[in-house]
Amino acid sequence: MRTFRSRTTVLAAAGAAVLALSLTACGGDDSGAKSAGTATATETTVSSDKAAGSSDSTDSTAKNGDSAQAAKASADGKQAAAAAPACTTKDVSLSAARQDGPPYTHIVLTAKNTSGKTCTMTGFPEIQFLESHKQNVPAVAKSKPASPVVLKAGAPAYALVKLSDGGVDENNEPVSAFSVTLQGGGGMAAVTAPGKGGIAVDPAKALTGYWTYELRNGADDF
16 A cells, blocks of 8 residues: 555656646747747848838939939030030031011021031020121020030031010011121121011010020020
């Protein structure tokens, strides 16, 4: 009987020990899962922050790149202009055409490089429409391009010229031809006005734009 009781006690003790170990193991697994979950959430947050930071950095780099390219283009244009001499009236052919659409208050002045070499159209055309008004037509500052207009052989440059406001009560005078002086020592040439009857000019309202590669909305609206 004693032997039976002793064995029973030992088995009971062993069972209690196994149960304790099982409980401990379960508790350890739960804690580990919680720790793993916390670590995963933390890593996700950090990764998101890094991604956002990377996106901001990319946007900033792109903007800086655009500014740098614009500055480089302007610098290249100025260097090219410095290397190419000013266009003269012997280098270009000058012509005038009405701008499309009524009331025909503007003409477009075109200078085409016929010299076979590169030259620079400096500033704006100095225009005198009438013998009775010797002053040059004023230039519109907003039409000035960022860099000088460098014309390769055969290339054109343009300048928009305002004749009047299109009103019936203006002091318009008929003009069949007018003079254009090229800045930078380019000389002067006579240009035939477009149309059989020429053009009507109000000297008080006339304006000219700078030489540009092409007419631009906004900058050349005046």
